[in-house]
Structures are given as C-alpha cells and as structure tokens.
Amino acid sequence: MSTRIAFLKGHGTENDFVIVPDPDNVIDLPPAAVAALCDRRAGIGGDGLLHVVRSAAHPDAEEMAAEAEWFMDYRNGDGSTAEMCGNGVRVFARYLQEAGLAVEGDLAIATRGGVKTVHLAKDGDITVGMGKALLPEGQVTVSVGERSWPARNVNMGNPHAVAFVDDLGHAGDLFTPPPFSPASVYPDGVNVEFVVDRAPRHVAMRVHERGSGETRSCGTGACAVAVATARRDGADPAVTGTPVTYTVDVPGGTLRITEHPDGEIEMTGPAVIVAEGEIDTDRLRAATR
Numbered sequence: 001m002s003t004r005i006a007f008l009k010g011h012g013t014e015n016d017f018v019i020v021p022d023p024d025n026v027i028d029l030p031p032a033a034v035a036a037l038c039d040r041r042a043g044i045g046g047d048g049l050l051h052v053v054r055s056a057a058h059p060d061a062e063e064m065a066a067e068a069e070w071f072m073d074y075r076n077g078d079g080s081t082a083e084m085c086g087n088g089v090r091v092f093a094r095y096l097q098e099a100g101l102a103v104e105g106d107l108a109i110a111t112r113g114g115v116k117t118v119h120l121a122k123d124g125d126i127t128v129g130m131g132k133a134l135l136p137e138g139q140v141t142v143s144v145g146e147r148s149w150p151a152r153n154v155n156m157g158n159p160h161a162v163a164f165v166d167d168l169g170h171a172g173d174l175f176t177p178p179p180f181s182p183a184s185v186y187p188d189g190v191n192v193e194f195v196v197d198r199a200p201r202h203v204a205m206r207v208h209e210r211g212s213g214e215t216r217s218c219g220t221g222a223c224a225v226a227v228a229t230a231r232r233d234g235a236d237p238a239v240t241g242t243p244v245t246y247t248v249d250v251p252g253g254t255l256r257i258t259e260h261p262d263g264e265i266e267m268t269g270p271a272v273i274v275a276e277g278e279i280d281t282d283r284l285r286a287a288t289r
C-alpha cells in the first residue's frame, strides 16, 4: 500500500536539506531511500536529510530525551549518518519554529554529537552552541592533483581537515574526496576545508563534505576553520580570556563564529524553509530499485 510522506525543503547558507517530519519514528528511511530523496536529478535534491523525530522515539537519542524533546536524525546525501550538522541544526530549529513545535528562546536539540542549544529569535539569524573543538596532535596532509598542503585536524563532533591555500581555485573541481594521509587519522572519512584569508579575522572557504561532495556551506566546517585560523594567528581565548570572532565566507553566504574562553563555540547564520510537499512511497520505492 502506498503512503504519502510529507517533506519540506530548507537551507542554511545554501547547504540544503530535505526535511522529513516523523515525530514517532515510523517512516523507514534506509540509506537508499535517503540517497533517492537527496538526488538532485531524480529526487527532491539536497546535501543531506533532516529526519525530525522525538528523542524518546529514536534508539540513538532516547538517553537525551529528558534534555531535548527533538532529535535531529541527520543523514548525508549518500544516506550515511553523521554526528552533527551545523547548518542542519539551524534549519531543523527553523522548521520546529514554523511548525509551532518550538517557541522563541533557547531550544535544546539532540544530535548524534550530543545536545546542542539553539537560540531562536522571532526572525533573522539563528545562533547555535556548537560545543568545543578538539584539536588532536599530528600532521595531516591533504592533496588535490599535484598540490598538497599540511592540514589541521579539528573535530567538531564530526571530523575535519583544514588546509590553508593561496587560492580557492587550487582545490579544483572537488568532484571526488581529496586524498589525505596518513589514512589512519580519519578511519571513517573526513570533511575537507580549503581556506584563504580575506582580512584580519575574516576568511573564505570551500568544502568537500564526507557523504555529500562539494557543498556551498558547512557549519561544523566553518567552526573548524575559525578555530584552526585562530590558532594559526596565535589567538587562543583560553589563554587570553577574551572571545575571538571570525567571519567565514562560504560560497552560499557568510557565517559568524565566536570561540569563548571556556572553549565553547557559537555559530550564527541564516536558516530558511523554502518549500513543502508530499512524496508517494511507491514512487520512492521505484526510485530505489
């Protein structure tokens, strides 16, 4: 029997998502179905999918249910799961707000990377507490064609390699994941950011996302870039006791990232819902055959 699944489409700095509201976690979303929905030619199209589930109804989130009513069950465009999505969590919050499921003020959202707090205003940009960055020691090298660069390993719940380059064009077409070494540093793959300076405390980046390819923005990536750039610039809020803010331009817009003396990182940026509709499960089944 065919069923109709309601979906919405939204984006944050053009990192775009198919949103599937499913409070009781009754919709089966295997990786092939997610990939079919995210397909830009044969599906709805998106860098990833935000499955909106009550924390109490999902085995990956039930332990967080007392803290956060809603769980962002995030999937990459290829159907794989990831720990966290910084643009996604703002879009997720915007959906809850517009659906009347969340009110203005602070809202806790469960993710596979832990509970994140989003500050929802009536409208305008959304700020999210992204937690702390981990900066494991050790040298990583990222390459594109004949060029290679040392990269900073930054973990924002999910893994990132941040490489400073002379020209964002040197990242090439980014149709395939940039090779990195040693392979043992990122056993589950990595998101790779290429960064150039624009002005003091202002950079621009391109990103190849694990499981999605090149995207027009990555929120966790922008946080990783801000922290890696701050350390490169000799700025460490934990040492100076003063917050540091970086402006990070991405192909799809601009994000503002502040690192506080306690290590907590806040990211501010836009989040919009642009469309909604329904898909027939029979059509989806046909698409995944």
Ligand SMILES: N[C@@H](CCC[C@H](N)C(=O)O)C(=O)O
Residues within 6 Å of the ligand: 015, 048, 076, 081, 082, 083, 084, 085, 086, 087, 088, 158, 159, 191, 209, 210, 211, 212, 215, 217, 218, 219, 220, 221
């Ligand atoms: N676009 C996201 C990151 C999504 C997850 C990433 N592709 C991964 O696999 O870690 C963001 O805005 O943070």
